Structures are given as structure tokens and as C-alpha cells.
Amino acid sequence: MPGARLIILATSGLAFVSLSVAADDPGRGEAVYKGTCIACHGGDGAGSLPGVPDLTEKAELLSQDDAILLRRMVEGFRSAGSPLEMPPRGGDPALTDADLKAVLKYMRREFQQTR
Ligand code: HEC
Numbered sequence: 001m002p003g004a005r006l007i008i009l010a011t012s013g014l015a016f017v018s019l020s021v022a023a024d025d026p027g028r029g030e031a032v033y034k035g036t037c038i039a040c041h042g043g044d045g046a047g048s049l050p051g052v053p054d055l056t057e058k059a060e061l062l063s064q065d066d067a068i069l070l071r072r073m074v075e076g077f078r079s080a081g082s083p084l085e086m087p088p089r090g091g092d093p094a095l096t097d098a099d100l101k102a103v104l105k106y107m108r109r110e111f112q113q114t115r
Pocket of ligand 1: 038039040041053069082085091092100
């Protein structure tokens with residue numbers, strides 16, 4: 001019965017997806033950053049376009065509460081007088097909330113100076 005086999009394949013695929021989201025994959029944040037965020041924020045977090053803050057200098061930006069930063073990543077963000085906006089989900093609607101949490105962890109680890 002080829003129909004039944006297809007259904008089994010589809011459900012095991014779903015189980016795999018939810019498992020991989022639940023696991024805290026340390027490489028995920030880096031992959032998201034290098035795939036999407038790097039275009040504006042640069043490999044070193046210093047920003048590669050006018051209007052993008054230097055996250056290594058302005059350590060206080062990444063020190064804000066997770067809730068604030070995650071909302072800004074999800075909804076997009078433009079501060080007063082800024083020539084460029086941070087696009088919702090970095091411009092990639094396929095990024096999940098878990099992806100954004102992982103990339104926030106990565107950015108803090110890589111760019112935030114301990115003073
Ligand atoms: C099209 C360029 C662009 C891309 C792509 C982009 N950003 Fe941004 N991001 C910005 C700009 C511009 C700002 C500053 C906005 C402002 O202050 O008005 C910003 C600010 C931020 C901030 C600081 C927020 C704050 O409270 O000041 C964080 C965190 C951030 N981005 C994370 C990300 C992440 C994570 C990604 C990838 C998923 C990403 N950005 C992709 C342009 C971009």
C-alpha cells in the first residue's frame with residue numbers, strides 16, 4: 001500500500017524536525033549569523049553598512065534583556081535618526097524563534113567584551 005508508506009514517512013519527518021529544534025545546537029547560532037546577519041553586521045560584529053551599530057563597541061546593546069532583543073529581531077527595529085532599519089528576522093522569514101535565540105547567544109559570545 002504505497003499511500004500508507006507515504007504517511008509514515010511524513011510523520012517520521014515531523015518528529016525529526018521537532019527533535020532538532022528542541023536540541024540546543026551550538027553550531028546553529030553561528031550558521032544563522034553567517035548565513036543572514038553577517039551581510040549587515042559583518043564577520044566581526046562591527047557593522048558593515050552605515051546605520052549598523054558596532055556591537056563590539058556598544059556592548060550595552062547586547063546586554064539588553066532577551067525579551068527586548070528577541071522582539072526587535074522578530075519585528076524589526078529602527079531607532080530615531082537611524083539611516084537603516086534592522087529588518088524583521090534579519091530579512092529571512094524562515095528563521096524560527098529558536099534560530100534567533102541561538103544567534104543571540106552566538107553574538108553575545110563572539111562580540112561582547114567583558115569589561
Ligand atoms: C539589512 C541589514 C541587517 C541585517 C541583514 C541584520 N541586521 Fe541587525 N541591525 C541592522 C541595523 C541597521 C540595526 C540598528 C537599527 C537602529 O538602531 O535603528 C541593527 C541592530 C541589531 C541589533 C541591536 C538591537 C538594539 O537594541 O540596538 C541586534 C541584536 C541585531 N541587529 C541582530 C541581528 C540578527 C540576529 C540578524 C540576523 C538574523 C540581523 N541583525 C540582521 C541591520 C541588519
